Amino acid sequence: EVQLVESGGGLVQPGGSLRLSCAASGFTFSSYWMHWVRQAPGKGLVWVSRINTDGRTTTYADSVKDRFTISRDNAKNTVYLQMNSLRAEDTAVFYCARDHLNGQGMDVWGQGTTVTVSS
Amino acid sequence: DIQMTQSPSTLSASVGDRVTITCRASQSISTWLAWYQQKPGKAPNLLIYEASSLESGVPSRFSGSGSVTEFTLTISSLQPDDFATYYCQQYNSYPWTFGQGTKVEIK
Numbered sequence: 404e405v406q407l408v409e410s411g412g413g414l415v416q417p418g419g420s421l422r423l424s425c426a427a428s429g430f431t432f433s434s435y436w437m438h439w440v441r442q443a444p445g446k447g448l449v450w451v452s453r454i455n456t457d458g459r460t461t462t463y464a465d466s467v468k469d470r471f472t473i474s475r476d477n478a479k480n481t482v483y484l485q486m487n488s489l490r491a492e493d494t495a496v497f498y499c500a501r502d503h504l505n506g507q508g509m510d511v512w513g514q515g516t517t518v519t520v521s522s
Numbered sequence: 523d524i525q526m527t528q529s530p531s532t533l534s535a536s537v538g539d540r541v542t543i544t545c546r547a548s549q550s551i552s553t554w555l556a557w558y559q560q561k562p563g564k565a566p567n568l569l570i571y572e573a574s575s576l577e578s579g580v581p582s583r584f585s586g587s588g589s590v591t592e593f594t595l596t597i598s599s600l601q602p603d604d605f606a607t608y609y610c611q612q613y614n615s616y617p618w619t620f621g622q623g624t625k626v627e628i629k
Contacts, residue, residue: 438618440566448558448566448609450618464617465523498565506613507572508556512565 405429405511407499412516415489419520423484425499425513433477436502438509439484441495441518449495453502454482467493489520524548524612528621534629541597543624545610550590554614557586557595560623561606569608570595600626 411423425437439451452463452473461473472485482499496517500509525548535541545555553573558566568577570586573593583598597604605628610621 447623448560448611448620450611450620453616453618462616500565503556503568503571503577507554508558508568508611508613509566510568510571510577512567515565 405501407501407511407513409497409499409513409516412497412518414519414521416522417490417520419489420485420487421489421518423486423497423499423516423518425482425484427480427482427501430501430511432480436506437473437475437482438500438502439473439482440498440500440509440512441493442498442515443492443495446495451497452484486518489518491520494518494520523617524551524615524619526610526612526619526621528608528610528624530624531622532625532627534627535600536629537600537602539600539629541600541604541626543595543608543610543626545588545593545595545621547591547593547612547614551612551614553589554612555586555588555593556611556613557584558609558611559604559606560609566609597626 409425438453454473458475470488475482496515498515499513501511503510527546555573557570560566574586607623607625
């Protein structure tokens with residue numbers, strides 16, 4: 404079964420850091436670009452970041468650039484999102500998602516992990 | 523960034539109704555558009571890509587059309603399982619952007 408499972412969410416104070424993980428199974432992870440998407444409580448979907456197959460090419464939304472870092476370990480079938488300098492407005496459910504057909508949307512999603520930034 | 527605008531924001535319909543949701547892009551995106559369905563507390567599910575291509579496993583009552591800046595998602599006969607929120611998303615250029623969502627409610 405094709406599956407993505409996120410972990411690492413939790414409560415963090417403003418200015419703090421958190422690292423999210425997304426473990427993939429059921430497909431050849433190293434062949435797919437991967438994405439992170441977030442959704443604030445009661446709000447819509449916001450694309451956050453993407454990484455190519457070998458991890459050398461990354462792209463970020465302006466709102467997280469210079470604060471978040473996406474990376475991957477193909478030996479562990481895992482993609483990460485390191486989040487620094489967290490703000491209250493980063494509070495959201497974070498989803499990892501598999502790229503579809505070389506950049507045509509996202510076809511497999513994890514269940515999401517909740518990040519709450521609050522003092 | 524490319525802005526995506528959906529209409530309506532909320533739609534009330536009955537089982538069996540034909541439902542159409544519109545998505546407009548702030549600039550040309552050719553046919554680089556996807557549609558997703560999201561139910562409360564769940565991850566989104568890809569329905570349509572490249573504006574009109576049905577993702578594997580998605581019921582044929584879902585269809586997409588459009589190009590350049592105007593797109594539509596149509597549900598030909600609304601089923602109980604279809605009450606959800608629908609999002610369009612452009613992948614013409616980064617950052618990828620979503621519409622604000624259209625909630626399909628029971629009338």
